[in-house]
Amino acid sequence: MKPVVVVGAGPAGVRAAQTLVAHGLRPILLDEALRSGGQIYRRQPANFKRSPAKLYGFEAPKANALHRTLDGLLDQLDYRPETLVWNAEDHALDTLQQGRAARLEFSRVIVATGATDRILPVPGWTLPGVYSLGAAQIALKFQGCAIGERVAFAGSGPLLYLVAYQYAKAGAKVVAVLDSSPFSAQVRATGQLLRQPATLAKGIYYRAWLTAHGIPLHQGATLHAIDGSTRVQSLSWRDANGDHALDCDAVAFAHGLRSETQLADLLGCQFDWNPLNRAWLPQRDRAGRSSVAEVYLAGDGAGIMGADAAEMAGERAALALLQDIGYVITPDRAQTLERSLQRIEGFRRGLEQAFAFPEDWAKNADDQLMLCRCEEVRVGDVRQVVREGHWEINRAKAHCRVGMGRCQGRMCGAAAAEIIACESQRPLNEIGRLRAQAPIKPLPFGVELDG
Amino acid sequence: MIEVDAVIIGGGIVGASAALFLSQGGRRVALLERDFCGSHSSGVNYGGVRRQGRPLSQLPLSQRAHELWGRLPQLIGIDGEYQRSGHLKLARSLEDFQALRDYAERSRGFGLGLQLLDRQQLRARFPWVGDVAVGASLCPDDGHANPRLVSPAFAQAARRHGAQIHEQTAVSQVEHDGQCFHIRSESGLELRAPWLLNCAGAWAGQLAAQFGESVPMHAGHPAMLVTEPLPLVMDASTGVEGGGIYARQVARGNCVLGGGQGFALDDARARPGQQAVLEILRQAVELYPFLEGAQAIRTWSGTEGYMPDRQPVIGPSSTQPGLLHAFGFAGAGFQIGPAVGQALADIVCSGAPWTSLDAFSITRFQSISVA
Numbered sequence: 001m002k003p004v005v006v007v008g009a010g011p012a013g014v015r016a017a018q019t020l021v022a023h024g025l026r027p028i029l030l031d032e033a034l035r036s037g038g039q040i041y042r043r044q045p046a047n048f049k050r051s052p053a054k055l056y057g058f059e060a061p062k063a064n065a066l067h068r069t070l071d072g073l074l075d076q077l078d079y080r081p082e083t084l085v086w087n088a089e090d091h092a093l094d095t096l097q098q099g100r101a102a103r104l105e106f107s108r109v110i111v112a113t114g115a116t117d118r119i120l121p122v123p124g125w126t127l128p129g130v131y132s133l134g135a136a137q138i139a140l141k142f143q144g145c146a147i148g149e150r151v152a153f154a155g156s157g158p159l160l161y162l163v164a165y166q167y168a169k170a171g172a173k174v175v176a177v178l179d180s181s182p183f184s185a186q187v188r189a190t191g192q193l194l195r196q197p198a199t200l201a202k203g204i205y206y207r208a209w210l211t212a213h214g215i216p217l218h219q220g221a222t223l224h225a226i227d228g229s230t231r232v233q234s235l236s237w238r239d240a241n242g243d244h245a246l247d248c249d250a251v252a253f254a255h256g257l258r259s260e261t262q263l264a265d266l267l268g269c270q271f272d273w274n275p276l277n278r279a280w281l282p283q284r285d286r287a288g289r290s291s292v293a294e295v296y297l298a299g300d301g302a303g304i305m306g307a308d309a310a311e312m313a314g315e316r317a318a319l320a321l322l323q324d325i326g327y328v329i330t331p332d333r334a335q336t337l338e339r340s341l342q343r344i345e346g347f348r349r350g351l352e353q354a355f356a357f358p359e360d361w362a363k364n365a366d367d368q369l370m371l372c373r374c375e376e377v378r379v380g381d382v383r384q385v386v387r388e389g390h391w392e393i394n395r396a397k398a399h400c401r402v403g404m405g406r407c408q409g410r411m412c413g414a415a416a417a418e419i420i421a422c423e424s425q426r427p428l429n430e431i432g433r434l435r436a437q438a439p440i441k442p443l444p445f446g447v448e449l450d451g
Numbered sequence: 452m453i454e455v456d457a458v459i460i461g462g463g464i465v466g467a468s469a470a471l472f473l474s475q476g477g478r479r480v481a482l483l484e485r486d487f488c489g490s491h492s493s494g495v496n497y498g499g500v501r502r503q504g505r506p507l508s509q510l511p512l513s514q515r516a517h518e519l520w521g522r523l524p525q526l527i528g529i530d531g532e533y534q535r536s537g538h539l540k541l542a543r544s545l546e547d548f549q550a551l552r553d554y555a556e557r558s559r560g561f562g563l564g565l566q567l568l569d570r571q572q573l574r575a576r577f578p579w580v581g582d583v584a585v586g587a588s589l590c591p592d593d594g595h596a597n598p599r600l601v602s603p604a605f606a607q608a609a610r611r612h613g614a615q616i617h618e619q620t621a622v623s624q625v626e627h628d629g630q631c632f633h634i635r636s637e638s639g640l641e642l643r644a645p646w647l648l649n650c651a652g653a654w655a656g657q658l659a660a661q662f663g664e665s666v667p668m669h670a671g672h673p674a675m676l677v678t679e680p681l682p683l684v685m686d687a688s689t690g691v692e693g694g695g696i697y698a699r700q701v702a703r704g705n706c707v708l709g710g711g712q713g714f715a716l717d718d719a720r721a722r723p724g725q726q727a728v729l730e731i732l733r734q735a736v737e738l739y740p741f742l743e744g745a746q747a748i749r750t751w752s753g754t755e756g757y758m759p760d761r762q763p764v765i766g767p768s769s770t771q772p773g774l775l776h777a778f779g780f781a782g783a784g785f786q787i788g789p790a791v792g793q794a795l796a797d798i799v800c801s802g803a804p805w806t807s808l809d810a811f812s813i814t815r816f817q818s819i820s821v822a
Binding site for chain 2: 087089092094101103268374388390392395398399404405406408437438439442443444445446447449
């Protein structure tokens with residue numbers, strides 16, 4: 001019997017694995033990271049001794065619970081950290097672990113691949129000292145270091161205030177938080193946000209704390225450019241009152257998160273356009289079944305819902321899998337999870353409203369703005385190929401190399417899509433979907449094949 | 452109803468160059484492409500622009516193509532990253548080296564200018580080649596180009612010369628009324644023309660069969676990958692005698708490598724597959740040791756038509772006057788494509804191609820029963 005495999009040891013993957021184990025299965029849990037927890041509950045190296053409260057703040061109990069869960073399961077499953085899944089074919093995952101390639105055949109797989117920041121470039125974003133919000137948070141959580149001495153946070157999304165708060169709390173100097181969404185949007189969204197009052201309260205708390213500590217928070221504030229000769233020295237931003245500048249030596253920015261869907265794509269899953277995520281997402285039913293019979297999806301990798309939802313979705317997908325292979329599950333539990341997930345979805349809609357996507361970004365982006373840093377493709381290069389008639393995103397990629405580099409469009413793909421849609425005057429969902437191509441992350445020459 | 456002199460099915464490099472040369476010759480042309488021009492084999496191939504190693508029967512066409520490539524910017528308006536870097540065919544055994552010698556001897560009259568390099572000469576001239584190579588044959592004026600740019604540019608150039616290029620236009624029906632072809636597309640286009648050019652690549656068999664000329668073509672899916680940009684090392688495009696992998700380095704530093712076969716996802720899409728990818732990575736470090744530790748960032752494949760004799764079908768139908776075929780290039784159509792397009796245009800414009808196409812006639816399969 002081929003094994004059941006879970007890909008990703010974040011909140012979704014760990015809960016999925018736990019549920020499988022609880023029903024008597026011995027799944028294989030693959031994770032790219034050295035230690036489990038995913039990005040949100042990323043663990044520090046074993047010899048670091050910061051307390052969980054210090055690392056995770058309000059989320060410490062959840063982080064602890066997740067870590068303890070996996071630690072308690074280690075002799076009941078086959079946990080393989082530092083294992084990259086770089087490719088998938090029919091009923092098989094191709095992995096890379098410490099320079100060795102292997103093929104892992106599966107009977108069923110739960111894909112819990114998580115998310116990365118959604119980046120909308122601004123002039124100067126490739127300067128040393130500029131990080132995504134997620135990366136800034138990882139530097140702090142994992143290694144206990146700040147990205148700079150005087151850090152500015154910009155963009156939108158719940159992570160914006162959270163990371164700024166975490167930095168300030170850790171003793172870093174936060175020079176400003178620039179939230180591109182207007183206060184009015186956040187007021188309008190309050191109704192939906194009240195579906196998760198505790199989460200809403202935390203968001204309000206972060207802001208209040210930052211304000212109380214004298215950190216300037218600006219809403220309706222657009223990061224205009226990051227300046228510096230060899231690294232970040234200052235930035236300029238705009239709001240209704242005009243142009244402003246401030247000195248800083250590091251910037252963290254992002255506009256929410258984007259799902260890591262490459263593995264689902266390589267596994268053959270069908271994708272649908274999701275307006276809320278402004279992205280193509282693998283189809284799934286409420287339980288997490290994809291369009292491919294043996295493939296299940298859970299967590300932010302299948303649509304951004306946050307860590308709490310990911311834990312539930314991981315468990316729900318595992319229950320679906322178990323049911324599909326003939327196990328008897330508790331239907332009440334499945335229903336409870338689905339109802340909770342639906343509530344979070346409503347909250348998530350509120351978040352999108354509160355942290356509205358800057359619709360005018362593509363229109364206002366300068367031709368000279370670097371869009372794809374791997375291949376050094378500027379906004380004007382993409383607009384040029386669109387004007388030559390290449391409005392389909394894979395076609396535009398073929399003609400100007402956008403998304404062809406080391407990141408394979410994981411960083412620049414969302415922004416490239418916005419530019420192509422804007423320039424071709426087509427809706428974002430009518431310019432095609434950037435197809436995933438193996439390897440999901442770079443694959444070294446000289447790799448040895450096991451077996 | 453669109454009335455033209457010739458309808459071309461397939462917007463690969465062959466169909467698009469036929470469209471270009473026909474338009475240049477003053478003919479009214481409509482090209483129908485199911486997907487985007489140059490988005491299949493013509494656009495996703497390895498990018499070798501190579502005469503060396505071809506069957507002798509292809510060399511007249513290949514030499515003509517070489518001239519066309521020499522004036523690519525005038526022809527299609529871009530340089531297509533084409534460079535005459537030289538093509539180096541490596542031998543991994545003395546037997547293989549002898550085979551290279553024999554080829555050099557047999558092809559002598561065609562003007563390829565091949566140079567045989569023994570082990571020492573090879574080391575001296577191409578120090579980046581690994582010790583597994585015992586010798587090589589160099590064709591100094593062969594080279595490589597970027598197929599993603601070149602093939603679609605042929606269609607763009609044809610359009611600038613007045614050809615109608617219909618992309619995302621799949622053909623649904625073809626009929627002949629004794630005088631003209633009537634072609635209908637799924638999108639509702641209706642066209643009429645006395646000439647029909649079947650340049651539909653791996654999908655050309657269906658139209659051929661409709662006119663009673665079934666061919667034993669199968670689809671293949673060559674596996675390719677590309678590295679991140681590396682310091683410039685490889686100053687020639689390379690292949691290996693007897694098969695194996697092929698590799699080149701582009702001006703921005705990325706190395707493009709191919710070898711082995713992937714698999715079809717469906718009728719139109721293919722992937723390189725884990726096995727072929729790992730095999731390329733393994734062989735590459737033997738042949739090109741500087742690649743050790745470099746990283747492959749992207750892999751891909753395509754859908755290409757292969758005849759049992761690995762020679763293309765080029766020339767008039769034996770059953771239907773006005774129908775011309777050009778397909779089944781077995782992974783080697785990129786270099787020769789523009790000359791094939793020109794030969795097809797010659798047939799339409801002057802009744803005969805400038806060089807004999809007999810070796811590529813579709814009739815060579817007529818005694819073979821197709822299972």
